[in-house]
Amino acid sequence: MTVLTDVQARLATLYPAYDTLAVNPDGVPFPTPYYVLYGALSELDDKRLTSTQDADSDASWDFTVRAVSTSAAGARRMSELARGVLIGWAPTAAGRACSVRFDGEDDPQTDKDFKTVVFQDVDYVLVSRRA
Numbered sequence: 001m002t003v004l005t006d007v008q009a010r011l012a013t014l015y016p017a018y019d020t021l022a023v024n025p026d027g028v029p030f031p032t033p034y035y036v037l038y039g040a041l042s043e044l045d046d047k048r049l050t051s052t053q054d055a056d057s058d059a060s061w062d063f064t065v066r067a068v069s070t071s072a073a074g075a076r077r078m079s080e081l082a083r084g085v086l087i088g089w090a091p092t093a094a095g096r097a098c099s100v101r102f103d104g105e106d107d108p109q110t111d112k113d114f115k116t117v118v119f120q121d122v123d124y125v126l127v128s129r130r131a
Helices: 002-011 072-086
Strands: 034-044 059-069 096-105 118-130
Touching: 002 034, 002 059, 002 072, 002 118, 059 072, 072 096, 072 118
Parallel strands: none
Antiparallel strands: 034 059, 059 118, 096 118
């Protein structure tokens, strides 16, 4: 979805932003810090997930911003910075009114595969309504 690409670009104004854990061809993680954006279609208000959607349908997408750093404090700080550029921002989509809201966060965690990597996941909801 184009709007989630816009979210990724907005995050990239702070730190590099990817759509997956950033590793080199040898499987070694890229130097931190960076963001990983995970997104998925979650809900349509007219409950017709298996049929063609009307352009007037409202939609919401859950997405997660993973802040990747070398410490819990670094991951928390990155999450705060991301929240600062996403909350209150109105993404643009032709004929739509969009907004982003905070939906919760996890505590920072050490990556099980890469012990030098600490991440924090923060959940958001992007809402798109007919303008």
